[in-house]
Amino acid sequence: MNKPVTIKDRAKKFKCSPSTVSRALNNHPSINEDTRRNLQEYAQKVGYQRNQVSLSLLNKKTATIGVIVPTINNYHESAIIEGIESVLQPLGYTLNICVTNEQYLLESEYVEKLLSNRVEGIFLSVSQETYDCGHYEHLEQIKKRSIPLIFIDREYEGFATGSVIIDDYHGAFKAVEHLIKTGRKRIAHLKGPNGMAVAEERLRGYIECLKKYDLPVDEQLILNTNFKVESAIEPVTRLMNLPELPDAIFGVNDQVAIGAMKVIRDKGLSIPGDIAVAGFDNAPISAYIHPTLTSVARPGRQIGIEAAKIFTDYLQSSDAAFSSRHIILPSELIVRESTAG
Amino acid sequence: MNKPVTIKDRAKKFKCSPSTVSRALNNHPSINEDTRRNLQEYAQKVGYQRNQVSLSLLNKKTATIGVIVPTINNYHESAIIEGIESVLQPLGYTLNICVTNEQYLLESEYVEKLLSNRVEGIFLSVSQETYDCGHYEHLEQIKKRSIPLIFIDREYEGFATGSVIIDDYHGAFKAVEHLIKTGRKRIAHLKGPNGMAVAEERLRGYIECLKKYDLPVDEQLILNTNFKVESAIEPVTRLMNLPELPDAIFGVNDQVAIGAMKVIRDKGLSIPGDIAVAGFDNAPISAYIHPTLTSVARPGRQIGIEAAKIFTDYLQSSDAAFSSRHIILPSELIVRESTAG
DNA sequence: ATGCCACTTGCAAACGTTTGAAATTTTTTG
């Protein structure tokens, strides 16, 4: 690796002090016009790049923020990241994206590493395993260091800090209500992993809605998935073998809803004729598959933007009250063919 | 922001020198057992985290590598990132992910910033605009500094450096050949943006395959898209209004293929009965939509892994010959319902 | 008591940059 040009190298070369070089490059007013021009031209020529590492050390500012997410391979997560980036990139921040794969260990290692790297803020979407095992010491670390921590999408309720989530409960409620109002009476739910707030909230929306309309909550119709399309196949197949079929399926996201659609079709049943299907996320593809999929829209990009705003507001005001900024973005039901009356 | 505990703080508190503290924490053998235990316990208690920034400065090693990609919001890109991460994370590296949105300006700014941050390697998927405008000075900068640069997915041919791409040409060729062999004679192509290597290679595969089988290359049947599902709608609608319809459509990726399927269905035609459709990428969803989509599999995760390996090999051998490591991964045709004979 | 050794700790420099204050040079003024 070529050693990069440093200020000292050039000081030696030009027989002047490092301070002069530094000031010349920063257009400090008390530097002779000629000196400045010479040094700047030379810097240009050798392709000098300020060493940010040393600057970070000196200023105790790294202009880096950490983003910890469980996955990035689906539309929603990447939309969030894009949203964050769209606000913070113009401000000169660099994003340090860490993917936990839903693992507690990785999550906690990443927190450690980010703190060690002195990031100026952390955006975190809590991993499933962390919910499961209930360890939050790594979050305490962040708090202890007073690094702004902002939950995105998935929060840990016992922790007072900024958060941006969407209204999963009402989103699910609206979807199920729509199914009921279009005449469905036996609605199954493909739920997400146990203990994960997002999944539990949607389940709650589903159950409460059934109750409101005096429909029975049948445990047989509530099945586990892990958000992935393939995880819907086995449970829905089981569903299709029940003596009494459901007349609608509400999936915890579009992926499992699409998986469900495949099983239903393979069984020779029609959508929405025999069984209506609704999903959650409103992934772009949902508007184009056949039949087009009814889904609850989740404004991923907006989540990222709001989260980033909480962060920038905090920077402005240094206001510790930021920890009470809990933004709940509304979710919107997009009705399409898969649930047509 | 709470100032983090430093070594000096503790040196003062324990009336000993920073060196002792440092050594105690690193389990240096020549440190008294009691001293070590005391200091370690205290470190634990106050939640000390080594300041990586200062260490980076001292060692001239940041354990950070930059990844510059045009987008992250689709399956393929995120699979690549996951692949890179899976190799480099266990080695202690942090990924600095930058999304250019296909913009030259952002790409070049990000390169600048990464170099300034003294990353130890850069993985780059060239943005479309960069191809268009043909400016590669930012890449020269990387070379000048001898930072290992590895092209992923999209390369700039005029630049001798490591690269991992897939065999787009043969992938497209195989897809079109499959269409021809199942009896299609009038095959349309939804191509990607002009000038982008990935898109051009697939187009070339399409054209060469037609020629090989003595089919005419009809300019009317070659239409532009930008990889996004919605960008297929207008061109395919146009296609559907031709006096003589195509009997197959080969999309530059699954997204546009899915868009095409929608238009075809809306027109009242059947897939594959009237028109066969094939895509590229083998996104997970392709196996679940209706009809399931024939597609050329692109091993995104593998690309990331191979690219990361080029990097680690380079570290081991410090071998400048790494710049001649051009890996071309094979692409595999996955035949599904959408092209059934 | 002296010298030797082992064990433990401290000193100082280094990484690259910025910045207030001090020092030097140049210019202006009386």
Place this chain on the structure above:
DNA sequence: CAAAAAATTTCAAACGTTTGCAAGTGGCAT
């Protein structure tokens, strides 16, 4: 020409950590 003022440059410290070398302590054999 000398003194004051202005312009330019240098010095030194700072950010947090590590590490080779020097220095200190105490024990033990001579």
